[in-house]
Amino acid sequence: MYRPRIKDLYDISNETIEELITEIYEKCDLVEGTYEVKVVEDDPKDNKFLACALEGKANYLITGDSHLANLKNYHGIQIISAKQLLEIVRRQGIKGGRKWQRLTKERLRERA
Numbered sequence: 001m002y003r004p005r006i007k008d009l010y011d012i013s014n015e016t017i018e019e020l021i022t023e024i025y026e027k028c029d030l031v032e033g034t035y036e037v038k039v040v041e042d043d044p045k046d047n048k049f050l051a052c053a054l055e056g057k058a059n060y061l062i063t064g065d066s067h068l069a070n071l072k073n074y075h076g077i078q079i080i081s082a083k084q085l086l087e088i089v090r091r092q093g094i095k096g097g098r099k100w101q102r103l104t105k106e107r108l109r110e111r112a
Contacts, residue, residue, distance in 0.1 A: 034055065039071070061078070061080070
């Protein structure tokens with residue numbers, strides 16, 4: 001989220017990013033990192049993200065990486081973009097969703 005293009009796209013401050021990361025961290029489960037998968041042959045370094053999501057029984061894997069995004073689903077884990085995540089947060093009214101909605105409402109409308 002700290003990447004300049006992301007900050008510019010959503011017009012968010014470092015303070016807001018910190019708040020959002022804190023909310024995400026509070027909702028996450030840390031995993032040991034014992035799982036291994038060999039799914040992405042074109043970029044084997046991407047496999048660690050699938051393994052982590054699988055081990056953590058994640059519902060979603062959020063990525064902008066084309067090797068992962070092209071999978072769309074892995075063992076019931078939906079592989080989605082950040083934009084798709086923001087839409088889910090907005091629709092479901094997840095805590096923090098109002099902040100995301102306020103920050104991204106106009107940006108998402110511009111991109112539609």
